[in-house]
Amino acid sequence: MDNIKETKKELLKLRRELRSLSDAILFYLDKVDEIFMSDKTIPDDVGKKVARLSNELDFANDSVRHFALHLGISKKDKEKAVAKIRKSVNPEQKER
Numbered sequence: 001m002d003n004i005k006e007t008k009k010e011l012l013k014l015r016r017e018l019r020s021l022s023d024a025i026l027f028y029l030d031k032v033d034e035i036f037m038s039d040k041t042i043p044d045d046v047g048k049k050v051a052r053l054s055n056e057l058d059f060a061n062d063s064v065r066h067f068a069l070h071l072g073i074s075k076k077d078k079e080k081a082v083a084k085i086r087k088s089v090n091p092e093q094k095e096r
Contacts, residue, residue: 019069025061026078027085029054 032054036047065071 015069018064019071022061022065022069022071023081023085025057026082027089029058029061030082 032050036042036050062073066073071077
């Protein structure tokens with residue numbers, strides 16, 4: 001019985017860590033979008049390469065959120081997660 005409790009405890013810990021990683025990826029992708037939207041000096045070819053890599057990372061993260069964590073992957077769900085991270089990073093910052 002103790003072995004089952006320990007296993008469940010470890011699984012919950014791993015799930016929390018995976019969620020933190022997934023949320024950090026969403027935050028990173030949001031920041032990349034913010035930078036590319038505000039900085040018009042970035043060459044188009046660089047922007048396209050970063051966009052392609054960001055899309056691949058976003059797709060992989062969606063798979064983790066949906067299949068491993070059973071979280072929503074809609075745009076609204078992602079925006080909520082990013083807002084929550086933003087608030088924890090800077091509590092005074094208002095949501096956009």
